Amino acid sequence: MSVAGINVLVEETRARQAAAAGKLLSVRGVSAYYGSVAALREVDVEVGEGEIVTLIGANGAGKSTLMMTIFGSPQARTGRIAFAGEDITRLPTHAIARLGIAQSPEGRRVFPRMSVQENLQMGASLHGGRHFAQDLERVCALFPRLKERLQQRAGTMSGGEQQMLAIARALMSRPRLLLFDEPSLGLAPLVVKQIFGAIRDLNRREGMTIFLVEQNAYHALKLAHRGYVLVNGRVTMSGTGRALLDDPAVKAAYLEGGLVEASDIVEAKG
Protein backbone atom coordinates (compact mmCIF):
# COMPACT_ATOMS: atom_id res chain seq x y z
CA MET A 1 0.00 0.00 0.00
CA SER A 2 1.28 3.43 -0.93
CA VAL A 3 2.16 6.07 1.60
CA ALA A 4 -0.71 8.21 0.32
CA GLY A 5 -3.07 5.29 0.80
CA ILE A 6 -1.91 4.80 4.36
CA ASN A 7 -2.28 8.52 4.99
CA VAL A 8 -5.86 8.39 3.77
CA LEU A 9 -6.50 5.44 6.06
CA VAL A 10 -4.93 7.21 9.00
CA GLU A 11 -6.97 10.32 8.25
CA GLU A 12 -10.16 8.32 8.00
CA THR A 13 -9.48 6.60 11.28
CA ARG A 14 -8.87 9.97 12.87
CA ALA A 15 -12.13 11.32 11.53
CA ARG A 16 -13.98 8.31 12.88
CA GLN A 17 -12.34 8.76 16.25
CA ALA A 18 -13.33 12.41 16.25
CA ALA A 19 -16.91 11.43 15.51
CA ALA A 20 -16.81 8.82 18.21
CA ALA A 21 -15.61 11.44 20.66
CA GLY A 22 -18.74 13.45 19.87
CA LYS A 23 -17.06 15.82 17.42
CA LEU A 24 -19.80 16.60 14.95
CA LEU A 25 -17.63 18.89 12.87
CA SER A 26 -13.90 18.61 12.60
CA VAL A 27 -11.72 20.95 10.59
CA ARG A 28 -8.09 19.80 10.46
CA GLY A 29 -5.15 21.60 8.93
CA VAL A 30 -7.35 23.47 6.49
CA SER A 31 -5.86 26.11 4.22
CA ALA A 32 -7.90 28.05 1.70
CA TYR A 33 -6.88 30.57 -0.91
CA TYR A 34 -8.44 33.31 -2.99
CA GLY A 35 -6.28 33.07 -6.09
CA SER A 36 -2.80 33.03 -4.60
CA VAL A 37 -3.76 34.87 -1.41
CA ALA A 38 -4.03 32.61 1.61
CA ALA A 39 -7.20 33.30 3.57
CA LEU A 40 -6.90 30.35 5.96
CA ARG A 41 -3.67 28.70 7.09
CA GLU A 42 -3.67 25.29 8.78
CA VAL A 43 -6.85 25.93 10.70
CA ASP A 44 -7.99 23.35 13.27
CA VAL A 45 -11.46 23.72 14.70
CA GLU A 46 -13.78 21.19 16.28
CA VAL A 47 -17.41 21.39 17.24
CA GLY A 48 -18.86 18.70 19.48
CA GLU A 49 -22.46 17.55 19.59
CA GLY A 50 -24.59 19.91 21.68
CA GLU A 51 -21.94 22.62 21.95
CA ILE A 52 -21.93 26.30 21.10
CA VAL A 53 -18.52 27.06 19.68
CA THR A 54 -17.55 30.54 18.61
CA LEU A 55 -14.87 31.91 16.34
CA ILE A 56 -13.92 35.51 16.94
CA GLY A 57 -11.53 37.73 15.08
CA ALA A 58 -11.08 41.08 13.43
CA ASN A 59 -12.42 42.11 10.06
CA GLY A 60 -10.68 40.17 7.32
CA ALA A 61 -9.22 37.56 9.65
CA GLY A 62 -10.83 34.81 7.59
CA LYS A 63 -13.89 34.05 9.71
CA SER A 64 -16.39 34.11 6.86
CA THR A 65 -13.94 32.26 4.63
CA LEU A 66 -13.91 29.40 7.11
CA MET A 67 -17.72 29.34 7.06
CA MET A 68 -17.67 29.19 3.29
CA THR A 69 -14.90 26.59 3.17
CA ILE A 70 -16.92 24.30 5.43
CA PHE A 71 -19.60 24.55 2.72
CA GLY A 72 -17.10 23.71 -0.01
CA SER A 73 -16.73 27.07 -1.77
CA PRO A 74 -13.87 27.93 -1.85
CA GLN A 75 -12.70 24.36 -1.31
CA ALA A 76 -9.93 23.73 1.15
CA ARG A 77 -6.62 23.41 -0.67
CA THR A 78 -5.08 21.35 2.09
CA GLY A 79 -6.45 19.61 5.15
CA ARG A 80 -9.69 17.87 5.74
CA ILE A 81 -13.17 18.73 6.91
CA ALA A 82 -15.40 16.02 8.33
CA PHE A 83 -19.01 16.14 9.39
CA ALA A 84 -20.36 13.31 11.55
CA GLY A 85 -17.33 11.26 10.53
CA GLU A 86 -17.90 11.76 6.81
CA ASP A 87 -15.31 13.58 4.69
CA ILE A 88 -16.99 16.59 3.13
CA THR A 89 -13.88 18.44 1.94
CA ARG A 90 -14.55 17.86 -1.75
CA LEU A 91 -18.35 17.74 -1.80
CA PRO A 92 -20.33 20.41 -3.68
CA THR A 93 -22.14 22.98 -1.54
CA HIS A 94 -25.64 21.57 -1.97
CA ALA A 95 -24.52 18.06 -1.07
CA ILE A 96 -22.99 19.37 2.17
CA ALA A 97 -26.23 21.14 3.02
CA ARG A 98 -28.13 17.90 2.44
CA LEU A 99 -26.05 16.12 5.08
CA GLY A 100 -27.62 18.33 7.74
CA ILE A 101 -25.58 21.52 8.01
CA ALA A 102 -27.48 24.80 7.74
CA GLN A 103 -26.23 28.34 7.70
CA SER A 104 -27.55 31.72 8.67
CA PRO A 105 -25.15 33.60 6.42
CA GLU A 106 -23.42 36.93 6.73
CA GLY A 107 -25.65 39.70 5.42
CA ARG A 108 -28.68 37.43 6.03
CA ARG A 109 -29.26 36.77 2.33
CA VAL A 110 -33.00 36.28 2.52
CA PHE A 111 -34.58 35.96 -0.93
CA PRO A 112 -35.80 39.55 -1.23
CA ARG A 113 -38.52 39.06 -3.83
CA MET A 114 -40.10 36.08 -2.12
CA SER A 115 -42.57 36.13 0.73
CA VAL A 116 -41.50 35.13 4.23
CA GLN A 117 -43.40 31.87 3.79
CA GLU A 118 -41.65 31.11 0.50
CA ASN A 119 -38.29 31.78 2.12
CA LEU A 120 -39.19 29.26 4.80
CA GLN A 121 -40.35 26.79 2.17
CA MET A 122 -36.95 27.17 0.51
CA GLY A 123 -35.38 26.32 3.84
CA ALA A 124 -37.51 23.18 4.00
CA SER A 125 -36.82 22.09 0.43
CA LEU A 126 -34.62 19.20 1.59
CA HIS A 127 -37.69 17.52 3.03
CA GLY A 128 -40.03 18.32 0.16
CA GLY A 129 -42.50 19.97 2.55
CA ARG A 130 -43.17 16.80 4.54
CA HIS A 131 -43.28 18.38 8.00
CA PHE A 132 -43.61 21.97 6.86
CA ALA A 133 -46.64 22.90 8.99
CA GLN A 134 -45.08 21.49 12.13
CA ASP A 135 -41.72 23.18 11.54
CA LEU A 136 -43.44 26.45 10.69
CA GLU A 137 -45.14 26.32 14.11
CA ARG A 138 -41.79 25.75 15.73
CA VAL A 139 -39.95 28.68 14.14
CA CYS A 140 -42.92 30.99 14.62
CA ALA A 141 -42.85 30.13 18.31
CA LEU A 142 -39.20 31.12 18.36
CA PHE A 143 -39.81 34.35 16.39
CA PRO A 144 -43.48 35.38 16.76
CA ARG A 145 -42.79 38.41 14.58
CA LEU A 146 -42.48 36.16 11.53
CA LYS A 147 -45.93 34.70 12.04
CA GLU A 148 -47.55 38.11 11.46
CA ARG A 149 -45.59 38.60 8.27
CA LEU A 150 -45.78 35.32 6.42
CA GLN A 151 -47.11 36.94 3.26
CA GLN A 152 -44.80 39.97 3.32
CA ARG A 153 -41.97 40.27 0.81
CA ALA A 154 -38.77 39.48 2.68
CA GLY A 155 -36.88 42.35 1.06
CA THR A 156 -39.20 44.91 2.63
CA MET A 157 -38.57 43.82 6.22
CA SER A 158 -36.20 45.44 8.70
CA GLY A 159 -32.70 44.08 9.25
CA GLY A 160 -33.65 42.45 12.53
CA GLU A 161 -36.66 40.73 10.99
CA GLN A 162 -34.54 39.56 8.08
CA GLN A 163 -32.04 38.09 10.54
CA MET A 164 -34.85 36.23 12.29
CA LEU A 165 -36.02 34.95 8.93
CA ALA A 166 -32.51 33.83 7.99
CA ILE A 167 -32.26 31.83 11.21
CA ALA A 168 -35.78 30.44 10.86
CA ARG A 169 -35.06 29.44 7.27
CA ALA A 170 -31.93 27.57 8.38
CA LEU A 171 -33.94 25.76 11.07
CA MET A 172 -36.56 24.60 8.57
CA SER A 173 -34.12 22.02 7.20
CA ARG A 174 -33.91 20.36 10.65
CA PRO A 175 -30.11 20.64 10.69
CA ARG A 176 -27.78 18.75 13.02
CA LEU A 177 -25.35 21.68 12.93
CA LEU A 178 -26.21 25.32 12.57
CA LEU A 179 -23.63 27.88 11.45
CA PHE A 180 -24.14 31.55 12.22
CA ASP A 181 -22.09 34.13 10.37
CA GLU A 182 -22.20 37.56 12.05
CA PRO A 183 -25.82 37.41 13.16
CA SER A 184 -25.49 40.72 15.04
CA LEU A 185 -24.04 42.72 12.15
CA GLY A 186 -25.77 46.07 11.69
CA LEU A 187 -28.53 45.40 14.23
CA ALA A 188 -29.75 47.58 17.08
CA PRO A 189 -28.56 46.46 20.56
CA LEU A 190 -32.02 45.39 21.62
CA VAL A 191 -32.42 43.20 18.53
CA VAL A 192 -28.94 41.75 19.03
CA LYS A 193 -29.98 40.71 22.52
CA GLN A 194 -33.08 39.04 21.12
CA ILE A 195 -31.11 37.16 18.45
CA PHE A 196 -28.51 35.95 20.93
CA GLY A 197 -31.34 34.94 23.27
CA ALA A 198 -32.82 32.83 20.49
CA ILE A 199 -29.44 31.19 19.80
CA ARG A 200 -29.08 30.37 23.47
CA ASP A 201 -32.59 28.88 23.61
CA LEU A 202 -31.94 26.74 20.58
CA ASN A 203 -28.91 25.25 22.25
CA ARG A 204 -30.14 24.94 25.81
CA ARG A 205 -33.69 23.77 25.09
CA GLU A 206 -33.31 21.80 21.88
CA GLY A 207 -29.67 20.76 22.18
CA MET A 208 -28.84 22.30 18.80
CA THR A 209 -25.14 22.25 17.95
CA ILE A 210 -24.02 25.74 16.99
CA PHE A 211 -20.92 27.22 15.41
CA LEU A 212 -20.98 30.99 15.71
CA VAL A 213 -18.75 33.49 13.94
CA GLU A 214 -18.87 36.95 15.46
CA GLN A 215 -17.17 40.30 15.62
CA ASN A 216 -19.16 41.04 18.73
CA ALA A 217 -16.67 39.06 20.82
CA TYR A 218 -18.15 39.82 24.21
CA HIS A 219 -21.61 38.51 23.45
CA ALA A 220 -20.26 35.53 21.55
CA LEU A 221 -17.80 34.42 24.23
CA LYS A 222 -20.38 34.82 26.97
CA LEU A 223 -22.74 32.57 25.10
CA ALA A 224 -20.27 29.93 23.91
CA HIS A 225 -18.95 26.84 25.64
CA ARG A 226 -15.69 27.15 23.76
CA GLY A 227 -14.08 29.67 21.48
CA TYR A 228 -11.30 30.13 18.94
CA VAL A 229 -9.47 33.34 18.03
CA LEU A 230 -8.58 33.76 14.37
CA VAL A 231 -5.82 36.19 13.35
CA ASN A 232 -4.74 36.55 9.73
CA GLY A 233 -6.15 33.18 8.82
CA ARG A 234 -4.54 31.33 11.74
CA VAL A 235 -6.08 30.07 14.97
CA THR A 236 -3.93 31.72 17.62
CA MET A 237 -5.86 30.81 20.75
CA SER A 238 -8.60 28.53 21.92
CA GLY A 239 -10.26 27.76 25.19
CA THR A 240 -13.51 27.92 27.05
CA GLY A 241 -15.61 31.03 26.50
CA ARG A 242 -14.98 32.08 30.09
CA ALA A 243 -11.19 31.67 29.82
CA LEU A 244 -10.99 33.68 26.62
CA LEU A 245 -13.15 36.43 28.11
CA ASP A 246 -10.69 36.72 30.99
CA ASP A 247 -7.58 36.55 28.82
CA PRO A 248 -5.78 39.90 28.88
CA ALA A 249 -4.73 39.70 25.21
CA VAL A 250 -8.24 38.90 24.05
CA LYS A 251 -9.60 41.62 26.30
CA ALA A 252 -7.20 44.15 24.87
CA ALA A 253 -7.73 43.25 21.24
CA TYR A 254 -11.43 42.45 21.03
CA LEU A 255 -13.22 43.64 24.12
CA GLU A 256 -11.88 47.08 24.94
CA GLY A 257 -11.98 48.95 21.70
CA GLY A 258 -9.22 46.93 20.10
CA LEU A 259 -6.34 49.22 21.03
CA VAL A 260 -3.84 46.40 20.63
CA GLU A 261 -3.26 45.25 17.06
CA ALA A 262 -4.27 41.70 16.34
CA SER A 263 -0.70 40.80 15.37
CA ASP A 264 0.46 41.63 18.89
CA ILE A 265 -1.55 38.71 20.17
CA VAL A 266 0.41 36.35 17.99
CA GLU A 267 3.61 37.64 19.51
CA ALA A 268 2.25 37.60 23.04
CA LYS A 269 1.16 33.99 22.68
CA GLY A 270 4.13 32.88 20.58
Next chain:
Amino acid sequence: MDVFVQQLINGLTLGAIYGLIAIGYTMVFGIIGMVNFAHGDVFMVSTFIALIGFLILTTWLGVASVAVALLIVLIITMPLTALWGWAIERVAYRPLRGSFRLAPLISAIGVSIFLSNFVQVAQGARNKPTPPMLNGGFTLFERDGYAVTLSYKQCLIMIVTVLLLAGFWYLVQRTAFGRAQRACEQDRRMAALLGIDVDRTISLTFVLGAALAAVAGVLYLLYYGVVSFSDGFVPGVKAFTAAVLGGIGSLPGAVLGGLIIGLIETFWSAYFSIEYKDVAAFSILAIVLIFMPSGILGRAEVEKV
Protein backbone atom coordinates in the same frame (compact mmCIF):
# COMPACT_ATOMS: atom_id res chain seq x y z
CA MET B 1 -62.04 50.54 -37.40
CA ASP B 2 -62.39 47.27 -39.31
CA VAL B 3 -58.79 47.39 -40.44
CA PHE B 4 -57.75 48.24 -36.91
CA VAL B 5 -59.52 45.23 -35.39
CA GLN B 6 -58.13 42.93 -38.03
CA GLN B 7 -54.60 44.17 -37.45
CA LEU B 8 -55.08 43.86 -33.71
CA ILE B 9 -55.90 40.18 -34.15
CA ASN B 10 -52.94 39.64 -36.48
CA GLY B 11 -50.59 41.54 -34.17
CA LEU B 12 -51.61 39.64 -31.06
CA THR B 13 -51.08 36.32 -32.86
CA LEU B 14 -47.59 37.29 -33.94
CA GLY B 15 -46.91 38.75 -30.49
CA ALA B 16 -47.91 35.49 -28.81
CA ILE B 17 -45.23 33.67 -30.79
CA TYR B 18 -42.61 36.30 -29.93
CA GLY B 19 -43.64 36.17 -26.30
CA LEU B 20 -43.17 32.39 -26.10
CA ILE B 21 -39.64 32.72 -27.49
CA ALA B 22 -38.88 35.74 -25.30
CA ILE B 23 -39.52 33.75 -22.12
CA GLY B 24 -36.52 31.58 -22.94
CA TYR B 25 -34.28 34.64 -23.23
CA THR B 26 -35.57 36.25 -20.08
CA MET B 27 -35.41 33.14 -17.87
CA VAL B 28 -31.85 32.32 -18.87
CA PHE B 29 -30.79 35.91 -18.38
CA GLY B 30 -32.52 35.97 -15.00
CA ILE B 31 -30.71 32.91 -13.68
CA ILE B 32 -27.20 33.18 -15.11
CA GLY B 33 -27.09 36.74 -16.41
CA MET B 34 -26.20 35.81 -19.97
CA VAL B 35 -27.98 36.45 -23.24
CA ASN B 36 -28.40 33.09 -24.91
CA PHE B 37 -27.91 34.18 -28.51
CA ALA B 38 -28.47 30.61 -29.68
CA HIS B 39 -32.06 30.64 -28.44
CA GLY B 40 -33.44 31.93 -31.76
CA ASP B 41 -31.75 29.05 -33.53
CA VAL B 42 -33.12 26.56 -31.03
CA PHE B 43 -36.51 27.91 -32.05
CA MET B 44 -35.59 27.40 -35.71
CA VAL B 45 -34.48 23.81 -35.01
CA SER B 46 -37.86 23.20 -33.39
CA THR B 47 -39.68 24.35 -36.53
CA PHE B 48 -37.76 21.72 -38.49
CA ILE B 49 -38.45 19.01 -35.93
CA ALA B 50 -42.12 19.98 -36.15
CA LEU B 51 -42.08 19.98 -39.95
CA ILE B 52 -40.42 16.58 -40.19
CA GLY B 53 -42.73 15.19 -37.54
CA PHE B 54 -45.77 16.53 -39.32
CA LEU B 55 -44.73 15.09 -42.69
CA ILE B 56 -43.95 11.68 -41.20
CA LEU B 57 -47.30 11.59 -39.44
CA THR B 58 -49.42 12.71 -42.37
CA THR B 59 -47.73 11.08 -45.36
CA TRP B 60 -46.11 7.93 -43.95
CA LEU B 61 -48.27 7.04 -41.01
CA GLY B 62 -51.45 8.29 -42.64
CA VAL B 63 -52.81 10.36 -39.78
CA ALA B 64 -55.78 11.94 -41.47
CA SER B 65 -56.85 14.48 -38.87
CA VAL B 66 -54.73 17.63 -38.94
CA ALA B 67 -55.68 18.43 -35.36
CA VAL B 68 -54.46 15.05 -34.08
CA ALA B 69 -51.27 15.38 -36.13
CA LEU B 70 -50.60 18.85 -34.72
CA LEU B 71 -51.15 17.67 -31.18
CA ILE B 72 -48.74 14.76 -31.62
CA VAL B 73 -46.23 17.08 -33.29
CA LEU B 74 -46.44 19.47 -30.34
CA ILE B 75 -45.95 16.62 -27.87
CA ILE B 76 -42.85 15.27 -29.61
CA THR B 77 -41.31 18.61 -30.59
CA MET B 78 -41.23 19.94 -27.02
CA PRO B 79 -39.03 17.21 -25.48
CA LEU B 80 -36.81 16.91 -28.56
CA THR B 81 -36.13 20.66 -28.63
CA ALA B 82 -35.71 20.65 -24.85
CA LEU B 83 -33.02 18.03 -25.32
CA TRP B 84 -31.19 20.43 -27.64
CA GLY B 85 -31.48 23.20 -25.06
CA TRP B 86 -30.14 20.92 -22.36
CA ALA B 87 -27.23 19.69 -24.51
CA ILE B 88 -26.23 23.20 -25.55
CA GLU B 89 -26.05 24.38 -21.94
CA ARG B 90 -24.09 21.30 -20.99
CA VAL B 91 -21.57 21.49 -23.81
CA ALA B 92 -21.21 25.16 -24.56
CA TYR B 93 -22.07 27.15 -21.41
CA ARG B 94 -21.51 25.15 -18.26
CA PRO B 95 -17.77 24.61 -18.81
CA LEU B 96 -17.42 28.39 -19.14
CA ARG B 97 -19.26 29.25 -15.95
CA GLY B 98 -16.99 31.27 -13.71
CA SER B 99 -14.96 32.35 -16.71
CA PHE B 100 -14.89 35.98 -17.84
CA ARG B 101 -18.28 37.47 -18.64
CA LEU B 102 -17.96 37.55 -22.41
CA ALA B 103 -16.92 33.89 -22.73
CA PRO B 104 -20.38 32.30 -22.66
CA LEU B 105 -21.69 35.07 -24.90
CA ILE B 106 -19.11 34.27 -27.56
CA SER B 107 -19.85 30.60 -27.11
CA ALA B 108 -23.57 31.33 -27.62
CA ILE B 109 -22.89 33.10 -30.90
CA GLY B 110 -20.83 30.07 -31.92
CA VAL B 111 -23.70 27.72 -31.11
CA SER B 112 -26.05 29.96 -33.07
CA ILE B 113 -23.85 29.80 -36.17
CA PHE B 114 -23.40 26.06 -35.70
CA LEU B 115 -27.14 25.38 -35.49
CA SER B 116 -28.11 27.40 -38.55
CA ASN B 117 -25.31 25.89 -40.62
CA PHE B 118 -26.07 22.41 -39.37
CA VAL B 119 -29.69 22.73 -40.43
CA GLN B 120 -28.66 24.29 -43.75
CA VAL B 121 -26.40 21.34 -44.52
CA ALA B 122 -28.74 18.67 -43.20
CA GLN B 123 -31.99 20.06 -44.63
CA GLY B 124 -30.90 22.20 -47.54
CA ALA B 125 -30.93 25.94 -47.96
CA ARG B 126 -34.30 26.29 -49.67
CA ASN B 127 -37.53 27.23 -47.93
CA LYS B 128 -39.48 24.22 -46.76
CA PRO B 129 -43.23 24.53 -47.26
CA THR B 130 -45.86 22.49 -45.46
CA PRO B 131 -49.10 21.38 -47.02
CA PRO B 132 -51.80 23.90 -46.09
CA MET B 133 -53.58 23.04 -42.88
CA LEU B 134 -56.41 24.39 -40.77
CA ASN B 135 -57.74 26.77 -43.37
CA GLY B 136 -60.79 28.94 -42.85
CA GLY B 137 -62.00 30.86 -39.84
CA PHE B 138 -64.74 32.87 -38.25
CA THR B 139 -65.98 36.10 -39.82
CA LEU B 140 -66.41 38.43 -36.89
CA PHE B 141 -68.20 41.20 -38.77
CA GLU B 142 -68.32 42.64 -42.23
CA ARG B 143 -68.64 46.26 -43.34
CA ASP B 144 -68.32 47.88 -46.75
CA GLY B 145 -67.08 44.64 -48.18
CA TYR B 146 -64.22 44.34 -45.64
CA ALA B 147 -64.55 41.21 -43.54
CA VAL B 148 -62.79 41.04 -40.21
CA THR B 149 -61.83 37.42 -39.70
CA LEU B 150 -60.31 35.37 -36.97
CA SER B 151 -58.78 32.33 -38.63
CA TYR B 152 -58.77 28.92 -36.96
CA LYS B 153 -54.99 29.12 -36.90
CA GLN B 154 -55.05 32.38 -34.99
CA CYS B 155 -57.59 30.94 -32.61
CA LEU B 156 -55.45 27.89 -31.99
CA ILE B 157 -52.30 29.97 -31.51
CA MET B 158 -53.95 32.17 -28.93
CA ILE B 159 -55.57 29.30 -27.06
CA VAL B 160 -52.38 27.25 -26.94
CA THR B 161 -50.37 30.29 -25.84
CA VAL B 162 -52.76 31.23 -23.07
CA LEU B 163 -53.00 27.66 -21.77
CA LEU B 164 -49.25 27.18 -21.80
CA LEU B 165 -48.54 30.49 -20.15
CA ALA B 166 -51.05 29.66 -17.42
CA GLY B 167 -49.42 26.29 -16.85
CA PHE B 168 -45.98 27.81 -16.95
CA TRP B 169 -46.98 30.55 -14.52
CA TYR B 170 -48.28 27.90 -12.13
CA LEU B 171 -45.01 25.97 -12.42
CA VAL B 172 -42.87 29.00 -11.61
CA GLN B 173 -45.03 30.50 -8.89
CA ARG B 174 -46.50 27.51 -7.09
CA THR B 175 -44.26 24.46 -7.38
CA ALA B 176 -41.08 23.56 -5.54
CA PHE B 177 -39.12 23.59 -8.78
CA GLY B 178 -40.35 27.10 -9.61
CA ARG B 179 -39.42 28.26 -6.14
CA ALA B 180 -35.93 26.82 -6.49
CA GLN B 181 -35.65 28.46 -9.90
CA ARG B 182 -36.57 31.88 -8.51
CA ALA B 183 -34.28 31.36 -5.53
CA CYS B 184 -31.34 30.66 -7.84
CA GLU B 185 -32.25 33.79 -9.74
CA GLN B 186 -32.16 35.93 -6.60
CA ASP B 187 -29.14 34.39 -4.85
CA ARG B 188 -27.47 31.34 -6.34
CA ARG B 189 -25.04 30.77 -3.49
CA MET B 190 -27.76 30.96 -0.86
CA ALA B 191 -29.87 28.48 -2.82
CA ALA B 192 -26.92 26.07 -2.80
CA LEU B 193 -26.56 26.55 0.97
CA LEU B 194 -30.16 25.35 1.30
CA GLY B 195 -29.36 22.17 -0.61
CA ILE B 196 -30.56 23.25 -4.04
CA ASP B 197 -28.52 21.76 -6.88
CA VAL B 198 -27.91 24.98 -8.78
CA ASP B 199 -26.44 23.34 -11.90
CA ARG B 200 -29.47 21.13 -12.21
CA THR B 201 -31.81 24.08 -11.81
CA ILE B 202 -29.96 25.99 -14.53
CA SER B 203 -30.19 22.95 -16.81
CA LEU B 204 -33.92 22.75 -16.22
CA THR B 205 -34.26 26.43 -17.01
CA PHE B 206 -32.70 25.84 -20.42
CA VAL B 207 -34.96 22.84 -20.90
CA LEU B 208 -38.07 24.88 -20.10
CA GLY B 209 -37.02 27.79 -22.30
CA ALA B 210 -36.37 25.44 -25.21
CA ALA B 211 -39.69 23.65 -24.67
CA LEU B 212 -41.55 26.97 -24.89
CA ALA B 213 -39.55 27.92 -27.98
CA ALA B 214 -40.65 24.58 -29.43
CA VAL B 215 -44.28 25.52 -28.89
CA ALA B 216 -43.57 28.79 -30.66
CA GLY B 217 -41.89 26.79 -33.43
CA VAL B 218 -44.90 24.54 -33.98
CA LEU B 219 -47.23 27.56 -34.02
CA TYR B 220 -44.93 29.45 -36.37
CA LEU B 221 -44.90 26.53 -38.78
CA LEU B 222 -48.67 26.33 -38.60
CA TYR B 223 -49.11 30.06 -39.14
CA TYR B 224 -46.67 30.70 -41.97
CA GLY B 225 -46.57 27.25 -43.54
CA VAL B 226 -42.93 27.64 -44.52
CA VAL B 227 -39.64 27.43 -42.65
CA SER B 228 -36.00 28.00 -43.51
CA PHE B 229 -32.65 27.47 -41.80
CA SER B 230 -32.26 31.25 -41.46
CA ASP B 231 -35.56 31.65 -39.59
CA GLY B 232 -33.82 31.59 -36.25
CA PHE B 233 -32.26 34.98 -36.64
CA VAL B 234 -35.01 37.55 -37.18
CA PRO B 235 -37.66 36.03 -34.88
CA GLY B 236 -34.86 35.44 -32.37
CA VAL B 237 -33.74 39.05 -32.42
CA LYS B 238 -37.35 40.24 -32.24
CA ALA B 239 -38.04 38.01 -29.24
CA PHE B 240 -34.86 39.20 -27.57
CA THR B 241 -36.00 42.76 -28.22
CA ALA B 242 -39.35 41.84 -26.66
CA ALA B 243 -37.60 40.51 -23.57
CA VAL B 244 -35.54 43.68 -23.21
CA LEU B 245 -38.55 45.90 -23.87
CA GLY B 246 -40.62 44.11 -21.22
CA GLY B 247 -37.74 44.19 -18.76
CA ILE B 248 -35.24 41.38 -19.08
CA GLY B 249 -35.57 38.92 -16.23
CA SER B 250 -39.32 39.49 -15.90
CA LEU B 251 -41.63 36.74 -17.15
CA PRO B 252 -44.79 38.85 -17.56
CA GLY B 253 -42.50 41.46 -19.14
CA ALA B 254 -41.40 39.00 -21.81
CA VAL B 255 -44.98 38.23 -22.79
CA LEU B 256 -45.99 41.88 -22.71
CA GLY B 257 -42.93 42.86 -24.73
CA GLY B 258 -43.72 40.14 -27.27
CA LEU B 259 -47.27 41.38 -27.71
CA ILE B 260 -46.09 44.99 -28.08
CA ILE B 261 -43.46 44.11 -30.68
CA GLY B 262 -45.99 41.98 -32.57
CA LEU B 263 -48.54 44.82 -32.54
CA ILE B 264 -46.08 47.53 -33.58
CA GLU B 265 -44.85 45.42 -36.44
CA THR B 266 -48.31 44.57 -37.71
CA PHE B 267 -49.75 48.07 -37.38
CA TRP B 268 -46.75 49.66 -38.99
CA SER B 269 -47.02 47.26 -41.92
CA ALA B 270 -50.74 47.98 -42.30
CA TYR B 271 -50.72 51.76 -41.98
CA PHE B 272 -47.27 52.78 -43.18
CA SER B 273 -44.90 50.57 -45.06
CA ILE B 274 -44.09 46.92 -44.73
CA GLU B 275 -40.44 47.50 -45.60
CA TYR B 276 -39.84 49.53 -42.48
CA LYS B 277 -41.69 47.32 -39.97
CA ASP B 278 -38.45 46.14 -38.35
CA VAL B 279 -37.15 49.69 -38.16
CA ALA B 280 -40.34 50.66 -36.33
CA ALA B 281 -40.04 47.81 -33.83
CA PHE B 282 -36.43 48.56 -33.02
CA SER B 283 -36.99 52.33 -32.88
CA ILE B 284 -39.68 51.85 -30.25
CA LEU B 285 -37.23 49.69 -28.35
CA ALA B 286 -34.58 52.41 -28.49
CA ILE B 287 -37.01 55.07 -27.31
CA VAL B 288 -38.35 52.97 -24.44
CA LEU B 289 -34.85 52.12 -23.29
CA ILE B 290 -33.79 55.77 -23.27
CA PHE B 291 -36.58 56.64 -20.86
CA MET B 292 -36.91 53.28 -19.03
CA PRO B 293 -33.51 51.60 -19.14
CA SER B 294 -34.73 48.55 -17.23
CA GLY B 295 -37.72 47.96 -19.54
CA ILE B 296 -41.42 48.20 -18.84
CA LEU B 297 -41.73 45.67 -16.02
CA GLY B 298 -38.06 45.28 -15.18
CA ARG B 299 -36.50 46.09 -11.85
CA ALA B 300 -34.03 48.93 -11.64
CA GLU B 301 -30.79 47.04 -12.06
CA VAL B 302 -28.72 46.57 -8.94
CA GLU B 303 -25.36 45.03 -9.68
CA LYS B 304 -25.22 41.61 -8.03
CA VAL B 305 -22.36 41.27 -5.61
